[in-house]
Amino acid sequence: MTTLAMGANAPLSSLTFELDVLLPQGSQIDVTALQLYADGKVRGDGDMCFFNQTTIGGGAVSLTTRADRQSFAFDLGKVGRDVEKIAVNATLEGGAFSSVRDVKIVTSDGIEMPVDTTGRSEAALILCEIYRRNDQWKIRNVSQGFNGGLQALAEHFGVEVAAPASPAPAPKRSSVPSTPKPSVNLSKVSLTKKESTISLKKDDGKFGRIRVNLNWNQKPKPGGFFGMGKRSIDLDLGAFVEFQTGEKGVVQALGNSFGDLNNLPFTQLMGDDRSGTSADGEWLEINGDAWSQFRRVLIFAFIYEGVANWQETDGVIRMMVPGQPEIEVRMNELSTNRKDGMCAVALLENNNNQIRVSREVRFFNGHEQVDNAYGWGLAWRAGRK
Template sequence: MTLLTLGANAPVPAGDLSVLIRHGSLSGAEIDVSAFLVTSAEKVRSDADMCFYGQPSVADGAVTLAGSGNGETRFAVAPSRIPAGVEKVIFTATIHENRATFGQLADIGVDVSGVQGQIPCAGMTETALILAELYLRNGAWKVRIVGQGFNGGLPALATHLGVEIADPAPAPASPPASTAPTPAPNTVNLSKVSLTKQNNAVNLKKDDGRFGKVRINLNWNQKTKKKGFFSRGSSGIDLDVGAFIETHDGKRDVVQALGNAFGDFSRPPYVKLLGDDRTGAVSDGEWLEINGDKWSEIKRVLVYAFIYEGVPNWQETDGVIRILVPGQPEIEVRMNEFGDRRAMCAVARLENDGGQVRVTREVTFHTGQRDMDEAYGWGFRWSAGRK
C-alpha cells in the first residue's frame, strides 16, 4: 500500500466517504479535529460551515463528526449533499489552549475510504494544522495531503478560514444593572469549560428556556489485552453511563443499560440512552440525550458512570464526561484524579435553576447504585439487574 506524502493527491471512491484521522494523544493536552466547507476563496460561506465538537453536523448532514476517542477522529462525508459553491472540505487538527505542539507527535495519518496519507510531525512548533482537503476535479472527488502548520490553535485556524469567533466576555467586577449582550447568532463559541474541584459549577441560560438536544458523552481509555500473536480480541473495561432523573411533578426515573432501562427522549423522563457499548469498540464511547426543549419539565438529573466489567480503577480509565448543549461551551468533567476502587462514580448534576441549566461537578465514588442513591437521597427501590 502506498501512503500519500505531503502535497500528493489521489482520487477517492465514488459515493459516501468515511474519513479517519489517526492523531494519537498528547499528555495533558487535547487534540481537536474539525472540518470546514470552503469556497474557491478558501473561506466558509458562514459559520454554519464549520464541523467541530460544538457543531457536529453541517450542510444537512453533508459532513458529520462521527466520533472521536483513542487517538482517532472520524467523519462521514456525503459528497452528493455538499452544497453548490463549496469547492473543498478542509480537515484540520488543533491543540486545545495551545498546551503542547504537534512536534510531540511522530506523525498523523489520514484515511479517506481506504486512500491513505501521512503527515510527519517531528520538529513542528505549531499548534494548528491543515491536514488534508477533499476537492472536486473534473467531476470526481480527490484528496490532497496538506500538512500546513501555524500557531494559535483552533480560534486562529477558524478565523483564517473565515469563521467569526465569539470571544468570552470578561466577568464584571459587580453585577450589571441589565443583562450583558450575548454573542451574535452568526458567531461560533469555541470555548470549553472544564469543571474542577476549585471551579465546580457553571450556569447555562437560554431566554426561551429551550436548550435543544443536550448530548452527554462518556468516553474512556479503552485499552485492550491481546489474546494471541495476531489477535485483536480484548478483555478491557465495560464502562457505562446512566442518569437519575426527577421531573417537576415529582416522578423519578433511572436510565441505564443495566436492566435495559434506556429511557425516552420525547416523553418522560425526556432522557434516552443511545445503546450500550459492551466491547469498547465504539470509539466515541456512550451517549445520553436530554430533551432540552422540555427542560421546564425537568427538575434535576444526576449523571453517573459505572464500571460494569473489569477491575475498577478510575485513574486508569482516564474517563471523561462531556456535556454538549447547542450554542453553549462544551463542558467536561474528568474522573481520572483518583485511583478509587469502587465501581460507581456520580459525575455531574444538572439542575433546573429558574429555567437555567446549572451543571455541578460531583466525582464521588460509591459501591453501586443503591449506595449512590442513599448518598444523594433519591429514594429508589433496587433489585438485582443484568444486561
C-alpha cells in the same frame, strides 16, 4: 495501506469514505473540516464542520467524536461544484503540538498519513486537504503548522466568529440597518478541578432537548487464557434523577430502565452500546422543557465489562444544550480502588429553574455507594442487562 508523507497526495477511490484523526490518550484536541472556494475562504457558517456543528452540506461532511479519535464521514457527491477543497485541521487546547505524539490520519479506503509534531510551536495544524483536480478527488498530507488557536484558524479561512453577547448600542437616526454576517459559536467549556462548575440560563427556564454523550476508548484489551483473547471495554451511561415532588429513580440499561422523554422521568437512554463499536458512543436525553420539575440529575458511567482502570477507558462526557456552549467532562483521573467500577461524572442541579452543572468525577464500587454518597435513598438489588 498507502502511506503519504508530508506534501504527498493520492487519488480517492470512492466519493464516500471515512477519515479518522487518531489521537493520543487524554489529548485535548479538536478537529474541524472547512469547505473552501476559489479564494481559499469559506462563504458562511454552513461551511464549517466542528464540535458545535457536526454536519454540513446536507450530509456532505459529518463529524463524530470518540475518546481516541475524531472521525469525518465524507459524501463528496453532495459537495457543491464551486467547492474547490476541504481542509481538515486540528487545534490544541493549551500548549503547542510539540507536546503531542502519535497523531495520525487513516482513511477507510486505505490511505495513512502520519503527522510529525516534532518541534511544533503552533497550537493549530492544517492536517490534510481533500481537493478536486480534473473531476478527480484527491487527498494531500499537508501537516502545516498555524499560529493561533481555533478562532485564529477559523478567521484565517473567512469564518465569522460570534462575539460574546453584549448590550447593543442605541441606533443612530441616520444609520441604515445592515445585514448581519453569519457567524459560528466556537464556545466549548471543559470542566476541570480548577474550573468545576458552570451555570446555564434561560429566561423561561425551558432548555429544549438536552443531549448527553458518553464515549470511550473501544480498543480491545488482552485477556482470557494466557492473554490470548481480547476483551473490549463496555461502558454504560446512566442518570440518577430526582424531582421537586420527591420522586426519584435511575435511568440505565441495567434492568431495562431506559426511561421516557415525554413523561416521568423526562429522561431517556437512547440505546446501549455493548461493544463500544458505535461511532458516537452512548446517548442520554433530558427533556429540558420540563426542567422546572427536576431537582437534580446525576450523570454516571459504569464499567459493565472490561478494564477497571478508568484512565484506560479514556472516557469523556459531552453535554449539548440548545443555545449554550458544549460542556465536556473527562474521566481521566486514577481511582484508588481497582474495584471502583462506577464514576459519578456530572451533577445538574435546578437553581431557580436554571441549570448548575458541576464536575464530579468521583469513583465508587457500585450504585448503592453512589446512592449513599448523594442521598438518593433507593433500594438496591443485583441486576443484569
